[in-house]
Amino acid sequence: MSKAKILKYGIMGIIAALVATFFLKKEKPQGHPRDYAQIATEKVIRAATEYNSISYYVDGDTLSGFHYELIEAFAHGHGWKVDITPEMSFEKRLEGLANGKFDVIAYSIPVNSELKDSLLLTVPIILNKEVLVQRKSTSPTDSLYIKSQLDLARKTLYVVKGSPAILRIRNLGNEIGDTIYTEEIEKYGPEQLISLVAHGDIDYAVCDESIARAAADSLPQIDINTSIGFTQFYSWGVSKQSPVLLDSLNAWIDTFRKSDEFELIYRKYLNDNK
Secondary structure (H helix, E strand, O other): OOHHHHHHHHHHHHHHHHHHHHHHOOOOOOOOOOOHHHHHHHOEEEEEEOOEOOOEEEEOOEEEOHHHHHHHHHHHHOOOEEEEEEOOOHHHHHHHHHOOOOOEEEEEEEOOHHHHOOOEEOOOOEEEOEEEEEEOOOOOOOOOOOOOHHHHOOOEEEEEOOOOHHHHHHHHHHHHOOOOEEEEEOOOOHHHHHHHHHOOOOOOEEEEHHHHHHHHOOOOOEEEEEEOOOOEEEEEEEOOOOHHHHHHHHHHHHHHOOOHHHHHHHHHHHHHHO
């Protein structure tokens, strides 16, 4: 891999902050969540996503990413434009839905009962799972290396602040009968946490397998073979006050996932995970 790609994960946090600052300068009307009719009148759908090398990123002078291309395709099919905001905090994405800043969270959200209490989830878009990111074992007696989920007892796992992975880690602690500690990091995304693990600043992080696999290509010292959760469906989310928008997204996703265009987008960003 090129040195430029290896360095990408070290500087991604700075880039994400700059991009977020640029977008946050644009004033967005806030108040109540909008449904399909209001969005169709304005012809602009406001979407929140995460800045990383899978979902949404700047590639030279081009915007790219799996979820970016999907929400662009949805908007294009309706004759709308997309106003997209990179937001690293899942909690702030939820707040944005509640106050009308965002119409949709266009990012992989695990389908579970806890999250269904906070928002409406679309039909599944992809399959994914949470994995442990750690450094590869240096010896058979390496005390830091996690061989199984049982070894996670009393360990501290770093996650992005407000990440849905926290719910899974909490449940996993109940399953193994011991406490697993979490440390939430607000200023970094998953790729920055992976880089911190790779360079020995922290020992463990948890993130989506798709992001971990992409990072592992240029950070060969990391190990991502221990699953934190089971493979499950991941969806987008909208406010509970946007049921018509949900129906529109569901109808579009059901059709688009069977198309050649979706296949091309999927293979472009997630081929290794199919």
